[in-house]
Amino acid sequence: MTFTTRPEITGTFGVTTSTHWIASAVGMKILEDDGNAFDAAAAMGFTLHVVEPHLNGPLGDMPLMIRPTGEAAPTMICGQGPAPAAATIAHYKSEGLTLIPGSGLLATVVPGAFAAWMLMLRDHGRLPLRAVLEPAIYYARSGHPVLPRVAHTIAGLAEFFRDEWPTSHATWLPGGTAPPPGALFRNPALADTWERLLTEAEAVEGRAAQIDAAHRAFYEGFIAGAIDGYLRKACVMDAAGERRKGVLTGQDMAGWSASYEAPLSVEYHGWTVWKGGPWTQGPTMLQSLNVLAGLDLQSMDLNGADFVHTVTEVMKLSFADREAYYGDPLHSDIPMRSLLSDEYAAGRRAQIGPQASHEQRPGPVPGHEAWAEAAIARAGLDLATGPGIGAGEPTMAHLTERRGDTVHIDVIDQWGNMVSATPSGGWLQSSPVVPGLGMPLNSRAQMFWLDEGLPTSLAPGRRPRTTLSPSMAATDGMDLAFGTPGGDQQDQWQLIYLLRLVHGGLNLQEGIDAPLFHTGHFQSSFYPRATRPGHLMLEPAFGEAVIDDLRARGHQIEETEPWSVGRLTAAARSADGTLKAAATPRLMQAYAVGR
Template sequence: MFTTRPELAGTHGMVASTHWLASTAGMAMLEVGGNAFDAAVTAGFVLQVVEPHLNGPGGEVPAVFQAAGESRPRVLCGQGVAPAAATIGHYHSQGLELVPGSGLLAATVPGAWDGWLILLRDYGTKHLRDVLSRALSYARGGFPIIPRIPDTIDAVTDLFKEHWPSSAELWLPGGRAPAEGSRFSNPVLADTWERLLAEAESAGSDREAQIEAARRAWSQGFVAEAIDSFARQAFRDDSGRDHAGVLTGQDIASWQATYEDALTVDFGEWSLVKCGAWTQGPVLAQQLRLLEGFADRLSYVDGVPTAETVHIATECAKLAFADREAWYGDDPSVPLDILLSRQYAANRRALITEQASFELRPGSPSGEPPRLPAFAVPYFVPAEEISGALGEPTIGNSGVVRGDTVHIDVVDAAGNMVSATPSGGWLQSSPTIPSLGFCLGTRAQMFTLEPHFASALVPGRRPRITLSPSMALRDGVPRIAFGTPGGDQQDQWQLCFWLAHLVAGLNLQEAIDAPNWHSGAFPSSFFPRYWQPGELVVESRLGPATIAELRDRGHLITDAGPWILGRMSAVSRNPSDGMLRAAANPRGMQGYAVGR
């Protein structure tokens, strides 16, 4: 099996993320006595600076984790909710049938700051300044610009110059995007963080008191005030018109990050740990449940999946994601117990044949006929307009710009384990707030504007997000934390990893390096919500014969090239000997694992 890098092994700690600066910052925290939670928060803040096209301070953070000594995994919900004025009626009154994918109308309450801070408060050991200092130094002193940042800015330069002047001021120094490899800083963001730290430290020396003061300074202080004032202005969005936002300071003050029980689904000696149906996370469990009936047909040859393996996995994905469209959302009525049951999977499995399906076929888990949103009709887009969908972030030549996300996995010697997928507030999502140095996220685009769906827009509800961190338990003990950016593809590329690692027996790095694939045969979660029936995007390293067989089975193949799909990272711990391992994605030459 060809592999690009060695799987790392050690006993002190491991950090893997989508950017080397975040991984090294997290490891530096472990080296000075911090635990996995301190390291994850440190890395998370660094990613807000060095991958600003993929996440930012105005975004969100879901995570799954288990603390050493605790008996079960938990979920951190750092995903903000829809504002009080974000009603379906308001958007319809603006002549909208979809929530725009950019601008202020798509803003939910920013969740990342409060999410990271309660995780630090409850499970970390360090002060806020300790975990924020590395990100602050990069914001103040500069960081090297990776290639995708100027690519992203180039795609929205006209928008910035004509309609978002505050973004142009920050991201177009001298009227153009910063050059690849150049040093770039965001001193206004640094000032914002310094002011938050000053508020924190004015509460005295107690660690928790400082964190609580910093939370208040954000949600009830100068940050919320600046957001409230800025969101009342109208700016151009994906609808082609100018709209003001509906987010207020009161919305921010009324919300806080929370914890909840993780979704844990058993597959023999292994269990999968995910967030609930307010994310797309359960679709990975649904895919694995469907695949249980095909276990004897899944195989790899020299680390490469066979055509039959890819075909079966793709057809299982189509069924799981069809259920996502019909049933998932932030609503207690979502019938997850039935959707994840073996009996339901057996009924659904019977729909899979030797040929590719071109239908969107949700099931009836509660006996009620499934309903689909109006946008869940085939929308064929010329290939040249969606070529950007093969990488991250997804920037199509049509000018529609959708952000992506980042990922962090950490494990320490004590057995603390964290998998986090921060996102939102990317530089192209909405105009930069001049006094804060960051912009708001656009996660509300994932709501539907049709009532009676669990994913329908309702004030106070979380959008059904694509962010999907993962853990795997073996015999009930945390063994692996893993995840990837990629929007709708996250739980498909994670399936590729799961099959390569746990079915084919490849190590973490080999499993990440193995060829990936994904289906586009269900509605996108992002504006304008298009989908491509029958589409199967593959890495060419599957091999000509395998790709030809998939075409013969009816799949509409897009060959993405040899190394482009996924940005997976993973860490693991063997409790029997305390050995820690880690690996990260080589695609894009940006993600790295570190450890000792």
């Protein structure tokens, strides 16, 4: 029996797991109140906006994977909003930019998460919208014990908020004082926003009609109006060190809605694995699995140097392809069929050598040579300078309390409905609070390039290629939902986790507690878009012998503090109806609940 920090949760009624114990408990309450997995996941998501505001917010973005009971495969819901109509390369360059700042108003795209939650709730939920929103309203109005990381993030930005983002200062430092860790923290403006939205929604009859009315209030009514009015006048400091106005309008919001789409999938050692399309980074995991399928992982120690080296080198290749070829398939001809072919995987497999690669190596795809050349050319350049206020997505690679991140949710109910969601954006440190709403805008546009002709070039109506990437998988006798926050690390940690389940026979908690690693070798998705050739970060639990072996193979080793890499959660359902869940002990926030 492998040591675990906590038990694998088991039951038959329902399981909820997330990156904050309050949200996981809220999800179980919704299941107890006759809600299903879709109701519970949404309630958890709105609660996480309140208790982890440095990691996600109501004006953020979210890919959402659902699998209603009886369905042969999951469905993706796209909650990733596109660039505004005025978000042109010419305009951004006229602002003196060569790279989109990681914070401030020009980093904002259409908020997408709310629409995704509403689409899922209307078509698959059971409970009225008020029941779903009430927990978030309670914690926003009555208060919740503020996490140390939230408190320290606010304290570190107190002067900046006071001088540059006064609306954020008023929200996050009520009375002019940063909340100490553990103090009850309230966001009454957010509670008021949700109460007004419910009042307007409940003016019509019928559950579905009320959810549609809530969507209109958000994207065409008072919320869109407040955003539009604020952005017409606001001119605020951003990560590039200048005060600039945004380009998002209420009309941009009114013209967009969330949508359903089929996920991509591959087969791997008796498992089917599903990921989002190339507007996410999800296909990197599928590409990696295709390459690894032809290698003998079964004979490797899953905590040994051969395993770490092999998986790292494969991930470098997959993420090089991400940088060259991924983007919004509605706007560019993304060669996913070629990238996921057996022939392509065989060619990439042949590139794995005994030493760590320090090169950026997108694979050859006929007709797309210019994209690959551009990706190689920009890798490693000193792309930006500036103060970096609020820039980037918290990766949780270190226990730094100033950096942001993302959250994750997995839910399975007694009927077998499954949800895996990765909400993010709208971080308190990345954009000022919209007056009267209690919520800041997102900064996902930083993932676009200001160069023409790429699948990730900034363009009106185009979705940024997000890092957000929930997962589902299935094998004979088990269905699995899993994911993690972590920016560029999401599909690295998830790949490692799945490989340990497949090849090591570990249970959900054992797989999560095993030591983790990742590489920053490739181009970062976040401002200032750095690369770290040959980089490999490991937890010390791998042991000195393994770490020394990897160093000898040419990896640029960065050893972390113990228990500091990854925020994985997972939930599973066996064929007999047994439910299981697990959550990472790292950072002491995530919890799984079930019975």
